[in-house]
Amino acid sequence: MPERQKTALITGASSGIGFxxxxxxxxxxxxxxxxxxxLEPMQELKDKYGITIFKLDVSSLDSVKEAKKFLTEDTSGYLDVLFNNAGQSCTFPAIDVTDEWFTQCFEVNVFGPMRLVRELAPLLINAKxxxxxxxxxxxxxPFPFSCTYSSTKAAIHQYAATLRLEMKPFGVRVINxxxxxxxxxxxxxxxxPATSIWKIPEIEEALVLRRQMAKRNNPMEADxxxxxxxxxxxxSSALNVYRGTKASYLGHLLEWCPRFIVEWGLIRQFKLxxxxxxxxxxxxxxxxx
Known part of the structure; x- marks a missing residue:
C-alpha cells in the first residue's frame, strides 16, 4: 500500500509568512x-508550486465548515499540519478602538483559530x-497603541498552551x-479618528514609528x-518557539528587565x-x- 502523502493547511496565505x-x-x-x-494573490502558489488554493474566511463558521467538508473528502480525513497564521492588525490607542475594529481583530486572531481547531480536530487526530x-x-x-492586537496574541498564547495539554491523549502536538x-x-x-484625544501634531511621528516597528528592525525574510x-x-517538541528578528530577546525581556525600565525604554524608542x-x-x- 503506498505511503500517504502528508497534508498541510496554511491560513492567511495571500502574502508574507503564510505565502x-x-x-x-x-x-x-x-x-x-x-x-x-x-484568491488572486495566491494564484502563483497554484501555478508555480501546484498548491491547492481556495477561499476561507476564518471569521465565518459557514466558511470553515465548507473547508472542513472539502478537506475531509480530498485528504480522506487526514491533516498533518494546521498552521493558524491568518492575522489582523490593530494599532490604535485603546480608547479609540471601535467595537467593529476590536471585534474583527479578535474574530481573525483568536476566534478563527479556535473554530478551525474545533472543526478540523478529527482530521488532525487521524493523522497524529x-x-x-x-x-x-x-x-x-506592552508596545504602545497595541492593546487590542497584543491582547489577541496573549489570548492565543494561552489558548495554545492549554490546547497542547488537552491534545496529548490524541497524539497531536501544538506549537506557538x-x-x-x-x-x-x-x-x-x-x-x-478625528475625535481622538491623542490627535495632536506630535503624535504622528510616534504612531509611524510604532506601526513600522517591524520594518525598521531588520526584519527576517519570510522564506x-x-x-x-x-x-x-x-x-520541535517545545510549545513556544521564537522566530523572527529579536523574537527571543523581546520574548524574554520582562523576565530579566524590570517593567518600569521597559516602559521607559518604550516611551523613549517611540518618541512619546x-x-x-x-x-x-x-x-x-x-x-x-
Whole structure:
C-alpha cells in the first residue's frame, strides 16, 4: 500500500509568512492547501508550486465548515499540519478602538483559530498531526497603541498552551511561534479618528514609528522564517518557539528587565516623551466630555 502523502493547511496565505510557509511545505513534499479571503494573490502558489488554493474566511463558521467538508473528502480525513497564521492588525490607542475594529481583530486572531481547531480536530487526530499558531512578541511586551492586537496574541498564547495539554491523549502536538520582525504587509495604515484625544501634531511621528516597528528592525525574510517554522512543525517538541528578528530577546525581556525600565525604554524608542508631556498638561486643565 503506498505511503500517504502528508497534508498541510496554511491560513492567511495571500502574502508574507503564510505565502512563504505554503511554498516551504510544498517543497518538502506536502500536499498543501493555502487559504485566504482573496484568491488572486495566491494564484502563483497554484501555478508555480501546484498548491491547492481556495477561499476561507476564518471569521465565518459557514466558511470553515465548507473547508472542513472539502478537506475531509480530498485528504480522506487526514491533516498533518494546521498552521493558524491568518492575522489582523490593530494599532490604535485603546480608547479609540471601535467595537467593529476590536471585534474583527479578535474574530481573525483568536476566534478563527479556535473554530478551525474545533472543526478540523478529527482530521488532525487521524493523522497524529501538529497544530501551530503565529504568536507574537506583542503578546508579551506592552508596545504602545497595541492593546487590542497584543491582547489577541496573549489570548492565543494561552489558548495554545492549554490546547497542547488537552491534545496529548490524541497524539497531536501544538506549537506557538512567538514571532518577532518578519517582512510582511501587516502594517495598520488607518488614521486616528478625528475625535481622538491623542490627535495632536506630535503624535504622528510616534504612531509611524510604532506601526513600522517591524520594518525598521531588520526584519527576517519570510522564506527564512518559513524554513525555521517548517522545521518546528516537523521536529520541535517545545510549545513556544521564537522566530523572527529579536523574537527571543523581546520574548524574554520582562523576565530579566524590570517593567518600569521597559516602559521607559518604550516611551523613549517611540518618541512619546513630548506627546505624553503635552497631553498631560492639556488634560490637567481641560474637562473631557
Amino acid at each position: 512563504a510557509t505554503a511554498i516551504e511545505f510544498a517543497k518538502r513534499g506536502y500536499k498543501v492547501y493555502a487559504v485566504a479571503r482573496r 498531526g501538529v497544530i501551530g499558531f503565529t504568536g507574537s512578541v506583542s503578546g508579551l511586551v 511561534v512567538i514571532t518577532g520582525a518578519v517582512k510582511s504587509d501587516i502594517e495598520d495604515k488607518r488614521p486616528l 527564512v522564517y518559513a524554513k525555521k517554522v517548517a522545521d518546528d512543525f516537523e521536529y 516623551g513630548d506627546v505624553y508631556r503635552i497631553l498631560s498638561e492639556k488634560y490637567s486643565k481641560e474637562h473631557i466630555d
